[in-house]
Amino acid sequence: MDFQHRTPGNLRAFVQIRMRNLISGNTFDSRYIATEYVDEARLDTKEYQVMYRDESGVHAQDTETYDQISIDPEVAGDAGEWLQSEMQFKAELLNGTVVGIELPAALECVIVETTPVMRGATKTASTKPAKLDNGITIQVPEFLEEGVRIRVDPRTGTYLERAR
Numbered sequence: 001m002d003f004q005h006r007t008p009g010n011l012r013a014f015v016q017i018r019m020r021n022l023i024s025g026n027t028f029d030s031r032y033i034a035t036e037y038v039d040e041a042r043l044d045t046k047e048y049q050v051m052y053r054d055e056s057g058v059h060a061q062d063t064e065t066y067d068q069i070s071i072d073p074e075v076a077g078d079a080g081e082w083l084q085s086e087m088q089f090k091a092e093l094l095n096g097t098v099v100g101i102e103l104p105a106a107l108e109c110v111i112v113e114t115t116p117v118m119r120g121a122t123k124t125a126s127t128k129p130a131k132l133d134n135g136i137t138i139q140v141p142e143f144l145e146e147g148v149r150i151r152v153d154p155r156t157g158t159y160l161e162r163a164r
Helices: none
Strands: 002-006 014-020 027-032 044-054 057-062 068-071 088-094 097-102 107-114 127-132 137-141 149-153 158-162
Touching: 068 097, 137 158
Parallel strands: none
Antiparallel strands: 002 014, 014 027, 044 057, 044 088, 057 068, 088 097, 107 127, 107 149, 127 137, 149 158
């Protein structure tokens, strides 16, 4: 997650590292000197397609082998809210267990609820909250109204542009 190279006075240099356990999610700090080695976690990446989402998690299918998996809501995290039926995404696997989700760079969504358009609002004006068809609320420019298709970056939850 983070690292710092330190050289404290006349002592030997070391690297202070903050790491996350991919299985339990716990974070911890460690110190390593130049002669120590750290084993790298072997992560595999697979393409999946969302079948459906419910309170037990996200249910997806491998696009190559058609194997079905269920992803815990805790593992999916904030990315789980963006996953919609029939959407393609990449999952990171550690020993066959999903430990992370990689969302696409842009998604098309429809604004279902927002405040009315302000007269004279321009592209550079301030923003207002808007609820999307997947239930997530993001900030959009004031000139957008309900029913408009927009492109959103799901990794950051920011408005990109109107959909064409």
